[in-house]
Amino acid sequence: MRPGIALIRPRHLSLRARLTLTYGGLFLVAGLVLLGVTYALFDQQLARGGPQVLTKTGVIRDGSPEEVTEQSAREQAKAMGDLDAWARRQRADMHEAATASLVTQGSIALLVAGGVAAGLGWLIGGRVLAPLDRVTETARRIAGAPAADRGLHERIALHGPDDEVKRLADTFDTMLERLDRSFDGQRRFVANASHELRTPLTLGRALVEVAMHRADASPDVLRLGETLLEINLRHERLITGLLLLARSESEITDRAPVDLADVVGHVAAQTVAEADAAGVTVRTEAAEAVTAGDALLLERVVQNLVENGIRHNSGPGGWVRVACRADGANAVLEVGNSGPAVPPHQVPALFEPFRRLGSDRVITSGGAGLGLSIVRSIARAHGGTVTALPRTGGGLQVTVTLPSSQVTALV
Numbered sequence: 275m276r277p278g279i280a281l282i283r284p285r286h287l288s289l290r291a292r293l294t295l296t297y298g299g300l301f302l303v304a305g306l307v308l309l310g311v312t313y314a315l316f317d318q319q320l321a322r323g324g325p326q327v328l329t330k331t332g333v334i335r336d337g338s339p340e341e342v343t344e345q346s347a348r349e350q351a352k353a354m355g356d357l358d359a360w361a362r363r364q365r366a367d368m369h370e371a372a373t374a375s376l377v378t379q380g381s382i383a384l385l386v387a388g389g390v391a392a393g394l395g396w397l398i399g400g401r402v403l404a405p406l407d408r409v410t411e412t413a414r415r416i417a418g419a420p421a422a423d424r425g426l427h428e429r430i431a432l433h434g435p436d437d438e439v440k441r442l443a444d445t446f447d448t449m450l451e452r453l454d455r456s457f458d459g460q461r462r463f464v465a466n467a468s469h470e471l472r473t474p475l476t477l478g479r480a481l482v483e484v485a486m487h488r489a490d491a492s493p494d495v496l497r498l499g500e501t502l503l504e505i506n507l508r509h510e511r512l513i514t515g516l517l518l519l520a521r522s523e524s525e526i527t528d529r530a531p532v533d534l535a536d537v538v539g540h541v542a543a544q545t546v547a548e549a550d551a552a553g554v555t556v557r558t559e560a561a562e563a564v565t566a567g568d569a570l571l572l573e574r575v576v577q578n579l580v581e582n583g584i585r586h587n588s589g590p591g592g593w594v595r596v597a598c599r600a601d602g603a604n605a606v607l608e609v610g611n612s613g614p615a616v617p618p619h620q621v622p623a624l625f626e627p628f629r630r631l632g633s634d635r636v637i638t639s640g641g642a643g644l645g646l647s648i649v650r651s652i653a654r655a656h657g658g659t660v661t662a663l664p665r666t667g668g669g670l671q672v673t674v675t676l677p678s679s680q681v682t683a684l685v
Contacts, residue, residue, distance in 0.1 A: 289406075290399045297395030298388055305384040313376055405432055405439040409446055416450070426454035471513045479506045531679045532569045534576070534598040534607055535560035541576045542596060545584060553590030554611075556580065559597035563605035566679040567656040575652050576607065578645040579672055583611030588668065604658075605676045613669035621662050621670075625650045649674065 287295075412430050429450060432443035485491065486499035538560040549556045565572070576596070583594035594611045627647045646662070649672075653660045658676035665671050 290396065290403050293399040293403075294392055294396045297399075298392035301391040302384065302388045305388065309377075309380045309384060312380070313373070316376060317373070405434065405443060408432065409439075409443055413446070426450055426457060467513075467517070472510070475506055475510050475513070479503065479510075482506065528568065529566040530569065531564055531566055532572050534563040534565065534572070534605055534676075537569070537573050537576050538596050538598050538607075541573060541580055544577070545580050548581070549584050549594070552584050552587065552592070554584050554587045554592045554594055556584070556594045556596065559595070561597075561599045563598040563600045563607070564679045565605040565656065565658075565676040567676070571652045571655070572676075575649050575674060576609075578649050579607075579609035579674075582645045583609055583613075583670075586670075587611055587613045600678065601675075603678055605678050607674040607676070608671065609674075610665060610671040611669045612665075612667065615668045616664040616670055618664055621664060624662065624670075625660070646672075 409430055409432075412428055416426065416428060429447045430443040431447065432440050434440055482499045482502045486496055488495075491499075538558055542556050542558050545556060580594060580596060587594065592612045594609065597608045599606055625646045627644055646660075650660045653674050653676065656676050658674060660672065660674050662670055662672045
């Protein structure tokens with residue numbers, strides 16, 4: 275298929291229409307067969323029971339038979355011929371009239387009865403398929419819910435005889451119930467994990483800070499405390515990333531207009547200290563690019579990409595370029611950075627959780643390998659896409675495309 279040419283898929287008839295055509299077609303075929311058999315029997319009966327003419331072979335006059343003249347015999351033969359011809363014409367006219375009446379009136383009656391049968395088939399098909407329409411409407415509402423776990427509380431609860439359609443509806447209700455329990459358990463698990471995992475880390479950080487701030491703390495204790503705080507911070511980032519990844523897997527329900535230009539400026543100001551410490555220059559080219567979604571999650575997208583560009587750069591003298599713009603019906607965010615060369619075949623793996631490029635990045639970076647996977651999950655939750663391409667001089671170019679606020683409002 276050539277670019278720019280979209281294939282138009284044929285629109286298929288509904289099941290109700292196909293059933294109606296099947297009913298009407300079968301009725302017409304059966305009617306045609308019946309009409310043909312009736313015509314054949316009728317024609318055979320006419321051939322057997324046509325008008326018959328009874329004649330005498332001779333005329334007896336006064337006197338002996340020999341006195342019948344030759345002229346009388348010719349007149350009698352002519353009269354018999356005329357009578358036989360009249361009988362044949364009458365028979366042909368009767369056959370033609372009867373055939374025309376049978377074919378014409380039978381065809382009209384067949385067409386009328388076929389139309390009535392098709393109408394009844396349409397009504398009966400609609401009544402039979404009404405439970406299936408109910409199943410379809412329920413599934414469409416659940417699939418069109420703004421979040422994956424919304425709408426799972428709905429049930430079809432079909433009443434009626436225990437037939438195939440009711441068993442299908444009951445099976446669908448059972449599947450919805452199990453999915454609802456699964457999502458509810460996932461929400462509870464995320465909430466419990468957030469509490470259970472953050473509490474010991476917070477307590478450990480507090481104990482380390484108390485030990486470091488003691489008056490008699492030795493330099494070895496201070497160095498050990500700084501190391502433990504770095505490890506604790508790394509674990510906190512890991513837990514925060516996992517919880518954010520679990521949250522961003524769902525569709526965003528509460529949307530508000532967000533200008534990516536404001537987000538880019540805010541994130542650039544926040545990362546100045548880290549960029550200066552790494553000797554990396556952050557350049558911004560922010561034009562108005564309004565989308566609709568969760569402002570905190572969109573800020574996380576920009577922050578993850580900028581921090582990823584700073585941490586995985588080529589050291590002093592490196593750069594990170596952050597740009598956003600409106601492109602038709604989309605808001606586009608582009609983040610590029612200098613750095614080591616990235617093999618093209620390894621780029622897709624960078625979007626998987628806990629995947630990094632090379633073992634050196636595990637040691638030098640403070641991330642947990644969740645940055646790009648979180649970016650992809652948040653973009654998908656907002657109805658957008660993420661693409662990454664290795665730059666010729668080294669580094670990576672990441673492009674995030676999100677629907678504009680006007681397009682999102684129409685969805």
